[in-house]
Amino acid sequence: MAGMSLEDVAKALKDIDFVLLNTVTDNGRIAGRPMSNNRDVEYDGDSWFFIDQSSRTYGDVRRDPQVTLSVQGSKGLLGKPPLFLSIEGQAEVILDQATFAEHWTPELKRWWPEGPQSPGLAMLKVHAQRIHYWDGEDEGEVPLR
Numbered sequence: 001m002a003g004m005s006l007e008d009v010a011k012a013l014k015d016i017d018f019v020l021l022n023t024v025t026d027n028g029r030i031a032g033r034p035m036s037n038n039r040d041v042e043y044d045g046d047s048w049f050f051i052d053q054s055s056r057t058y059g060d061v062r063r064d065p066q067v068t069l070s071v072q073g074s075k076g077l078l079g080k081p082p083l084f085l086s087i088e089g090q091a092e093v094i095l096d097q098a099t100f101a102e103h104w105t106p107e108l109k110r111w112w113p114e115g116p117q118s119p120g121l122a123m124l125k126v127h128a129q130r131i132h133y134w135d136g137e138d139e140g141e142v143p144l145r
Contacts, residue, residue, distance in 0.1 A: 003140045010043035020070040023060035045128040053120040061091045081136035088130040094123040
């Protein structure tokens with residue numbers, strides 16, 4: 001098998017809503033929590049997530065921006081195991097309302113009723129530094145641009 005490309009990862013992520021974001025937290029421990037990409041997956045090596053500035057996630061990333069995203073595809077083809085991705089990256093905290101508006105979806109009002117202008121709103125932009133995949137038949141590194 002030829003291996004996966006960044007375009008293959010982008011195509012797979014269109015069908016996956018939730019990932020597990022892992023951060024370094026208190027005492028150097030690892031904390032993981034599910035994060036929705038809100039189907040905002042024009043994936044080019046960057047992942048975008050809304051968070052609240054009062055959250056542990058926000059504090060963790062401010063202290064140590066090195067994170068991982070764990071991803072599992074919903075199903076494999078013809079009885080194959082699903083696709084698994086491990087994305088290591090650097091998280092950048094975004095506090096720009098114009099960027100919030102670019103990535104906003106109406107479903108987010110459940111958590112931030114005032115929309116992109118909600119007090120305490122922030123975004124994480126995770127820049128992939130390494131992507132490893134397993135698809136049941138093959139595994140490897142995805143070349144990044």
